[in-house]
Amino acid sequence: xxxxxxxxxxxxxxxxxxxxxxxxxxxxxxxxxxxxxxxxxxxxxxxxxxxxxxxxxxxxxxxxxxxxxxxxxxxxxxxxxxxxxxxxxxxxxxxxxxxxxxxxxxxxxxxxxxxxxxxxxxxxxxxxxxxxxxxxxxxxxxxxxxxxxxxxxxxxxxxxxxxxxxxxxxxxxxxxxxxxxxxxxxxxxxxxxxxxxxxxxxxxxxxxxxxxxxxxxxxxxxxxxxxxxxxxxxxxxxxxxxxxxxxxxxxxxxxxxxxxxxxxxxxxxxxxxxxxxxxxxxxxxxxxxxxxxxxxxxxxxxxxxxxxxxxxxxxxxxxxxxxxxxxxxxxxxxxxxxxxxxxxxxxxxxxxxxxxxxxxxxxxxxxxxxxx
Ligand SMILES: *Cc1c(COP(=O)(O)O)cnc(C)c1O
Numbered sequence: 124x125x126x127x128x129x130x131x132x133x134x135x136x137x138x139x140x141x142x143x144x145x146x147x148x149x150x151x152x153x154x155x156x157x158x159x160x161x162x163x164x165x166x167x168x169x170x171x172x173x174x175x176x177x178x179x180x181x182x183x184x185x186x187x188x189x190x191x192x193x194x195x196x197x198x199x200x201x202x203x204x205x206x207x208x209x210x211x212x213x214x215x216x217x218x219x220x221x222x223x224x225x226x227x228x229x230x231x232x233x234x235x236x237x238x239x240x241x242x243x244x245x246x247x248x249x250x251x252x253x254x255x256x257x258x259x260x261x262x263x264x265x266x267x268x269x270x271x272x273x274x275x276x277x278x279x280x281x282x283x284x285x286x287x288x289x290x291x292x293x294x295x296x297x298x299x300x301x302x303x304x305x306x307x308x309x310x311x312x313x314x315x316x317x318x319x320x321x322x323x324x325x326x327x328x329x330x331x332x333x334x335x336x337x338x339x340x341x342x343x344x345x346x347x348x349x350x351x352x353x354x355x356x357x358x359x360x361x362x363x364x365x366x367x368x369x370x371x372x373x374x375x376x377x378x379x380x381x382x383x384x385x386x387x388x389x390x391x392x393x394x395x396x397x398x399x400x401x402x403x404x405x406x407x408x409x410x411x412x413x414x415x416x417x418x419x420x421x422x423x424x425x426x427x428x429x430x431x432x433x434x435x436x437x438x439x440x441x442x443x444x445x446x447x448x449x450x451x452x453x454x455x456x457x458x459x460x461x462x463x464x465x466x467x468x469x470x471x472x473x474x475x476x477x478x479x480x481x482x483x484x485x486x487x488x489x490x491x492x493x494x495x
Contacts, residue, residue, distance in 0.1 A: 127472050127481045129433030130309055134476040135373075139365055146361045161360040168367055169304070169320050172287070174297040176324040179332040180355030184283040184305025187319035188216035190353050191301045192251065194321075194331040195277045197222045201250040205281075206236040207441040207453075208461035209255040213281050214442045217253070224451065225249070226443050228458040232401040234258065234413070234468070237460075238266035245270065251277040256285035256295050258400065258437070258470075259311070259377075259410035264290050264298045271299075279303060283319075286312050287374050289406035296322040301332075306363055311377070311410050312370055314359040376475035377409040380482065384412060384471070387486040396493045398467075411437060412473035420467055423492050430488045435470045 136143075150156065162180045170178040181187050197203060199221035205213055207226040217224040225244050230237045234257050241252070252271060254262040271278045278299030282288070285295040286304055296302020304310075306318035323329055334341045339350030385399060398415030400407065416423050424434050441461040443453035455462065471485055 124431045125481065125484045126431045127433065127477070127485055129435055129470065129472050130474050131476055132308060132313070135474070138476075139369065142365045143362055146365050147358055150358055150361060156357050158354055159357045161357045161364065162355050165355075165360040165364050165367070166320070168364065170322060172294075172367065172370075173302060173304075173322045174294040175302070175322040176326075177322065177329040179321045179323075179329065179336060180360060181319045181321060181336060181353045182355060183317040184303060184307060184310075184319040185212040185216060186351075186353045187283075187303035187305065187321045188212055188253070188279070188281060189219060190332060190335050190351070191279045191303055191321055192216055192220045192222070193335050193350070194328050195251055195279065195300070197250050197277075200248060202246060202248040203251045203253060204241060204244055204249060204276075205253040206255050206257070206461070207443040207458045208234055208438065208464050209257065209281065209442065210283070210438065211442070211445070212283070213253055213255055214445075214448065218448075222250070223248075224442070224448070226451075226453065226458055226461075228460045229464065230263075231460050231463075233260060233262075233403055234464050235260065235262040236267075238263050238270070241267065241270055245274055245276070249274065249276055251279055253279045253281050254299070255281040255283075256288055258413050259284050259288055259408040260400075260402070261285060261288050261290035261295050261298075261405060263404065264293070268298060277301075282322075283307075284310065284410040285408060286310070287370060287406070288408045290404050292405065297324070300325060301328060306359065311373065311408055312363060312366055315362050316356070316359055318355050318359040318363065320355070373475040374408050377412075377473055378407070380473050380475075380477050381407070381409050381412055383479065383482050384473075384486065387482060391486055391490045393486075393490060393493065397489065409473050411435075411470040413437065413468050413470045415464075415467045416469055417467070419492075420469055423489065424469060426492045427485070427488055430484075432485055432488060433472060436465075436468060437470055439465055441465050
């Protein structure tokens with residue numbers, strides 16, 4: 124039986140092994156593991172890649188969100204608008220700084236926050252918005268930025284899944300006040316562990332982020348503000364520097380795989396059963412290739428699993444229905460599009476090293492499932 128894992132990091136490692144080992148060997152000799160020249164070099168490269176003035180390496184995508192909210196001065200009494208259909212960290216970070224998450228439902232086709240539904244949720248307490256560029260496609264940013272400007276609201280982009288994604292020619296992470304990236308291994312630019320980055324073109328926010336990253340100390344052992352240990356490891360930075368050289372190539376391969384899936388699905392006549400990802404306003408980088416199963420999603424998933432095909436549901440429970448957020452008083456039915464997404468979406472393997480044969484097999488198994 125053919126095996127098609129959801130993601131095959133070992134296949135990617137084989138292509139960069141020597142370079143990674145060379146890049147990290149030096150650090151073992153110098154034993155300089157905290158911040159340092161590798162982190163600075165990566166910050167410069169990522170800022171360049173994301174079309175921003177600055178980038179600040181941090182310990183994870185989650186910490187990128189947390190430190191951004193701290194740098195924006197968000198706290199108790201403030202409201203932050205975001206999507207209920209996201210990874211937990213987006214909403215968890217808002218709650219952790221003491222602010223109140225305010226949800227806005229998503230667009231049916233892109234699964235990103237619906238900009239037309241935002242203005243109803245803006246109050247005097249609204250201090251920030253966190254649009255999430257889900258699956259590797261940017262939110263519809265023009266109306267979001269317009270609202271933010273009109274109401275003096277900060278925009279923090281959750282670009283954890285979207286490094287290199289573009290909206291009308293602008294890169295993810297360069298449109299809001301800050302952009303948050305993750306180097307979690309399953310992201311398009313993954314470290315060998317946890318890591319993250321905040322991008323910004325504001326001098327003031329850049330200085331704040333750098334200070335907050337080291338417990339708020341400026342200079343060392345003197346603290347005007349309370350920060351945390353949000354540092355990126357030099358070893359992770361050295362590895363990501365190698366991988367960054369291949370990112371465009373991997374993104375092209377993911378996009379080519381997405382095109383191939385479209386051909387295969389249309390060839391098999393699965394239109395009535397399966398909805399395919401919709402591309403809007405620019406470059407989708409396909410961190411995930413997420414289909415919509417019109418019916419029997421969980422059965423389809425089990426059947427693919429039995430056929431050796433890895434899939435995942437991103438995400439089975441929208442944030443407004445998570446037990447830890449009951450205090451927000453949201454109910455089932457409040458965000459119907461997010462809830463429909465949770466019931467119907469299924470991520471298929473899309474990684475760069477995926478072969479034509481594997482993709483054909485995946486689509487044939489889906490065809491077989493709906494024919495039975
Ligand atoms: C992965 C992810 C995060 C968190 O990143 P970590 O590096 O795992 O902490 C935040 N938001 C979204 C949308 C993500 O996909």
